[in-house]
Amino acid sequence: MLIVKDLSVERINKKIFENINLSLTPGNITILKGKNGSGKTTLLKTMLNIIEPSAGSIFWKGKLLKRNFYDFYNHTTYIADTTSSLKKLTVKDNVNIWRKFFISNINDAQIEMALKTLKLDNYLNKKVATLSFGETKKLEFLRLIIENKKVWILDEPLSNLDEDSIELMKQTFEDHSSKEGSIIFSSHQNPGIYVTEEIEL
Amino acid sequence: MLIVKDLSVERINKKIFENINLSLTPGNITILKGKNGSGKTTLLKTMLNIIEPSAGSIFWKGKLLKRNFYDFYNHTTYIADTTSSLKKLTVKDNVNIWRKFFISNINDAQIEMALKTLKLDNYLNKKVATLSFGETKKLEFLRLIIENKKVWILDEPLSNLDEDSIELMKQTFEDHSSKEGSIIFSSHQNPGIYVTEEIEL
């Protein structure tokens, strides 16, 4: 559905990458690899219409993304390499805020389930600032379930996670792709996640 | 030199871990493994006398660490799981501040060498806020060289790094341990770094 064609990005007159081609179609999982500073984060942000490309174009459902980006956003969850949960609030507050903000049709039981599988169910009334690094990261993944969108754009989702959590992500990814969702994520290593396309920057 | 004996830590009446024993002796490399939220960061901070243990004791050079921690600090570099470089300033400013603050006897050529091996030499006049995630992380490692201390306490140093950088860290670790330095670091996977001790939390 999302097609990236000959994309190049410059920043302060410096080429970051050139002529990238990729497409996100239902059911496929794309991994984005590359050295530090090769432009993975930049590419993902460009795909989200936040950074202007210097050349090339991106299409969503056949139209230029630029003209059509709100529709694209309606189908997309983006998780950045930093966490966006509000540190001063509790886990519960954060979850509630997300649920209301994304007008989620997920019910309480599903949320509880998800919290349980992420092993966050004991921390509901704890401030996010007092969670461990990995726990904060896992909390962020709750948004995948709350938002319940088709396209997932994830920036380094696997770093800082323990093996169980990575296993969980693996299953979640496969599950999502089997439900005709599409995923693009950046990562430095691939601990055995099944991918349909690998892009090296 | 640093000996941790039967250490337990509680937080808000919840046991984080119990009866941990370990020691940092010259030349050894300890890896700290464990699930998210198992207490790796907590353990490292306790070893730095920032968190009070609920039971057990830590000795530095035979004395209780509590009585002696400034001497321990004199020999220790700690790199946390977040980066401490000042985002608003340039790479150069940050390096200069560190050099002066740690009263480092490293000369310009060595710094330049280090920046070059970390592939940060082109970014000297760039603000840290505009570096990529991994580049910021690599910049932080410059402190290992600038501070030039014996004991390294590193929290998840390998996450978010690309393969080249991990290779570099591997060599740096081995080099440091061969110079009678000691290292303890936490990590979720071990991409082939030679360790003398492995502690599972």
Next chain:
Amino acid sequence: MKFLVNPSKFNEMADYIFKPVLILSIILFAIGLLFSFYLSPDDYQQGSSVRIMYVHVPSAWLALLTYAIMTLYSIMALAFRIPFGFIFNTAVAPIGAVFTLICIISGSLWGKPMWGTWWVWDARLTSVAILFIIYLIIIFMNLSFENRIVREKVVAIFVLVGSVNLPIVKFSVDWWNTLHQPATISKLSKPSIDPSMMTPLIIMTFAFIMIGIAIAILRIKTEIISRKSYLS
């Protein structure tokens, strides 16, 4: 007249006129100072402190003039997409600020013997003070915004909005009854000032203008060089 909007033409012209302007300004200054200190009479009311006028009035005029020109260039830059306008704004703002500062300092020095205080909150003085602050804000905006394109636009818009202050400075003495001298020289009808005072005033005004042009040329040229990478 293309040199007024085109960087490379401006450079050619600048090379051509810089030396004459500099020499002229030095000569005018020498004559002007001579006139204002030795060859002009004391005022029968104000005594010799009237000589402050020969600095005060030209600098005041130039402060206003500089801003007015900056306004014109901002309009050009924004409406007609002439990048030279942005260059001009960046280069000239400090010059205007200095003139304004000279005006304020000489004015207060004059005010002490005349009004008995350094400063009063009358409309003209206040609006000049605001003019000075506007200049400073322009300078700081130029220094601190990182994104060049945004910075230039923001500054130009700010210059435009700030130009509301110009008529206030100019006509405040007519609109409100204030302590400050109403227009005596720059009246449209016959100026009500003695010619023996008029001569040094005019000379000094030209000297200030020439100095202003000379510095402006230097600053605009450096500004052009610093943008070489993307100016054709």
Next chain:
Amino acid sequence: MNFLNKIIFFYYREYKLNMSGAQDILTNIIFFFVSIFIFIFSIGPDKQTISIIGVGILWTLLLLSSTLSLRKFYQDDFENGNLIIMHLNGLSFGFIAILKTFSHFIFVQIPFLLSIPIACILLNIANDKLFYLFASFGIGSLILSCLGSISSSMNLMNQRNFLLGSVIIMIFSVPIIIFSVGIINMEESFNSLINILFGILLIVFAINPWASGLCLKLSLENN
């Protein structure tokens, strides 16, 4: 419906955030009252003077305290990535600016407005002026919120000089302040004058989403 919900929950979020940082709001109010005390004490017990300058002091303090909170306006959401998330959730940058402006008005300015009656007692301002005060303050503080939004979104591109934004707002608010202070003392023509103030509000209100939105977009692009 969906859209309305989003707006409501935007404010739910802001509410949660501001309440957890309640000390900032409290600090503002304390600053407000401490300053009033300072004036009362520096003037001495001369009631005449106090009531003459009272309105002016209230206005200045309103302005200063809204600059106080400028730093929080977008900075936090910008740094932790929530600005992007809001945008991806279907709110345009301009609309985020509007929502944020109202949030600033509600959580920063309203506490002030609520403390005006007390301040009036302290400053010896006649009761019958209270209505005029409230009307002009209400509009004036919304104007200040709009200006604050513009300048702090500009500040995102200018990580160096945080105060510059505040200075710019203050310069722009000079005419507004002169005007609003004047209004209260001219009770006969109050209605027509407040309309002018209202006009200014409409202008800044129209500029705000456009200017702030652009700045937000550009600063995210350059981050």
Next chain:
Amino acid sequence: MNFLNKIIFFYYREYKLNMSGAQDILTNIIFFFVSIFIFIFSIGPDKQTISIIGVGILWTLLLLSSTLSLRKFYQDDFENGNLIIMHLNGLSFGFIAILKTFSHFIFVQIPFLLSIPIACILLNIANDKLFYLFASFGIGSLILSCLGSISSSMNLMNQRNFLLGSVIIMIFSVPIIIFSVGIINMEESFNSLINILFGILLIVFAINPWASGLCLKLSLENN
């Protein structure tokens, strides 16, 4: 020697952080003057009134500037881990508090102090009061810095009761400011009064490293 060096480079760092150039100090000063303008505009240009409340204006602005920067006091260093690094570099928490307090004094308050003479001209404050002003302002602003340090270190702990604490500290500054405002108008007994102010300074100065240090330690432990 080593220790002295550390102190020097602590300030080098603070300098770099606070001032990416002299322009920030200048902006600070401009901010100060613009605020004075705003006061004058809202109060009216009457010379008599202005010179009466001039001192009050100056104190309000001093208070404003220290409240404005409270948020920056420890928050940034706390969040990005620099507080730990400084401590690991051999500075005790109490000593960090002292250094930070002075840094606040130097980079936030001093620019204000320096612009007092010009402000006096604008505000029609008699020249012979300048000395009194400087003395009481110097001491007063150091007191404010100390109180600021205590209250913002309390703020780092995210427990409710400490939030209240930081507010109480703010309130604590009220009597001090009122007292200092009064001093300037009582020239005969100036010396004895300023000694009292000095006494207060010594007390908060002695409490500061102890209280702030403890708060810093506890907040790092609970983070």
